[in-house]
Amino acid sequence: RFTNSRGGAGNTLGGGWPSTEMSSPYTSPEKARLSIDDSLPLPLDEKCIHGTLSNGLTYYVQNNLKPEARAELRLVVKVGSVHEEDHECGLAHMVEHLAFRGTKEYDTFEVIRFLEAIGARFGACQNAYTSFDETVYFLQVPIDREGLLEKALTVLREWAYHVRCTDQDVEAERGIVLEEWRQGRTASARADEDFFTTLMEGSRYAKRLPIGKLEVIRNCSPETVRGFYQKYYHPKRMAVVAVGDFDRCCPGGAREVAGHVARLFDVDPPGAWVEAPEVAFPAHLAPRLSIFTDKEATNASVVVDCKRARQPVETQGDYRRTILEHLYHEALSTRLYKIAVTPGAPFFSASTCISFPTSTVETAALSISVEAGGELQALASVLNEVERVSKHGFEEAEVRIAKANLLSDLEADHIEREQLDSEGFCSEFVENFVRREPAMGVAYEVALCRALLPELTCAQIAAVGNDYRWDLNCVVKITRPRVSWVKRLIG
Ligand SMILES: [Zn+2]
Incomplete structure (x- = not known):
């Protein structure tokens, strides 16, 4: 079995309210x-x-x-x-x-x-x-x-x-x-x-x-x-x-x-310590384009990955950054969803998120599902929306909803905490060891979010988009349902 994705239970930690650990400074998020x-x-x-x-x-x-x-x-x-x-x-x-x-x-x-x-x-x-x-x-x-x-x-x-x-x-x-x-x-x-x-x-x-x-x-x-x-x-x-x-x-x-x-x-190491080889960040100015055909697909899809070196998540400040990014993508994706459900929309669905293809690289990823032939128009329309956020920011209501969704997801995880399988915790610790991902426990995370969320402003959240350059270090993948479409696009 091969994997190249970020494993980990992420925010799936959950559990009931603690009965014996109320003395802890953060076991009860209420307090x-x-x-x-x-x-x-x-x-x-x-x-x-x-x-x-x-x-x-x-x-x-x-x-x-x-x-x-x-x-x-x-x-x-x-x-x-x-x-x-x-x-x-x-x-x-x-x-x-x-x-x-x-x-x-x-x-x-x-x-x-x-x-x-x-x-x-x-x-x-x-x-x-x-x-x-x-x-x-x-x-x-x-x-x-x-x-x-x-x-x-x-x-x-x-x-x-x-x-x-x-x-x-x-x-x-x-x-x-x-x-x-x-x-x-x-x-x-x-x-x-x-x-x-x-x-x-x-x-x-x-x-x-x-x-x-x-x-x-x-x-x-x-x-x-x-x-x-x-x-x-x-x-x-x-x-x-x-x-x-x-x-x-x-x-x-x-x-x-x-x-x-x-x-x-705790035995003596069997051999001498050898440093791992250096892994360079694959920087490039011009966008890369790859086009695939999927005979079984009915729609076309466009995925744009905008790469940067993976950022550490080791301090409360780093965690604030990940929350800002999460809120940015959540609010933007909700906006794209609203466009998708209007009559005559240029795409079937679209969303953005952060993805982690390897231990050293993270990408702001944009995915669009669209009728074959409409890929470029759909991409232009999504990038327009991204630009609009950069210029005019988010509405208060958009940010309020994104924050409420995040907190309620975390709180639900916290309530289900004791139902979680040991496997989920293991994945968190594996990620913590290999990629230094946080494994702080959901009780602490809820407390941290409750403390952080009120101070995050619409302007700060919209500013996350300024860190992304959708034309730099970016790779575009277009998947189309039939061969004939590919010819038309390239030709
Ligand atoms: Zn094998």
Whole structure:
């Protein structure tokens, strides 16, 4: 499984009103009195036991009630296809496969037999994924049976430090990965890849699709694979995430689990620290255009991605910026919706948002659905609206509605907080580790929003648009339903 999108539960954290934690300064948003200081770092969810072992490995351990008597475990390694050299294209994924074949303590397919025995989905691509920036292994284990949690953590440790990469292992796995490569060559996958390559051209990402290169998978020496594993599987590049029903199932609760992690994972690093390669921002002046045909589509679509280097979200000031951006896109999209539903509108639907194609790049993205042939007119009309906001700003009412929607979404998440699956928390911690995304917990986020929203003005929100240059670092993708249209557009 490959991903290149921002995962994470985002704002899906939720939960009931706390009964035992009212003393916390921000657990109850009603009572929260957060004072805003732009330089103040965003905290990690106060329920999470978080730290770094002496060898550099990071851990996140959190109690969570759902699913009952189970734990979600992750081994996160900050290595993906973008770290590969030319002769290594595809090896991050190959290592992921080898992890399930054998390790120092688990002979061939013993890991898979263990996963089968505990009723987990099993195998490479089911219990792991490799993306551009990270490789993540995951397990869901029942923890109401003695010893299973520790055994599952042992499996994670084996993957972290002891994947077996013998010559025979590599030869055996090569065929399986080649088959996966072949099956992935569908028309739609190729179109996605073409667009991604256009979007990221000029950066290392464009040449590093996670599935790798055929000739490397076919011909790489086992030595090279071993070298790749040793080079990048360093504790400083890894995190262990454990979220589950610990307080009910383990005598010492989540603290005890954190203790297991420390005992199992705090070993001397197996190899020297190697810096990851530099990844440049793919800057370009002229817009890039790519045109695709989708035989199954009935309408045409236009997507414009306006790139910039990904901005950090580490302080209250950074968070204010993300809220301003959210409100800008929300208010603009509502306006575009209103245009779309008027008779004779130049497009069927249109919206804008922030998207995150890689760890290093974010884009202001504009998407339009339109009748084939009307793409340019639709794009001009949307850009007109963007220009109108820049010149004249938003109405008070537009901003009021955008703010109210944001707050009510967050409050709903807060009320449902204790219904959230452990998986959602795990995704947040994975994002926090790999991309330093905030994982502050919804209670804190509600409090922060309540403190921030009243002071944000229409002018500040409209000014967000001034940061976007829709003609600079921008990539336009037009998808049309039939070949004949493409000819007409280019010709
Ligand atoms: Zn695979």
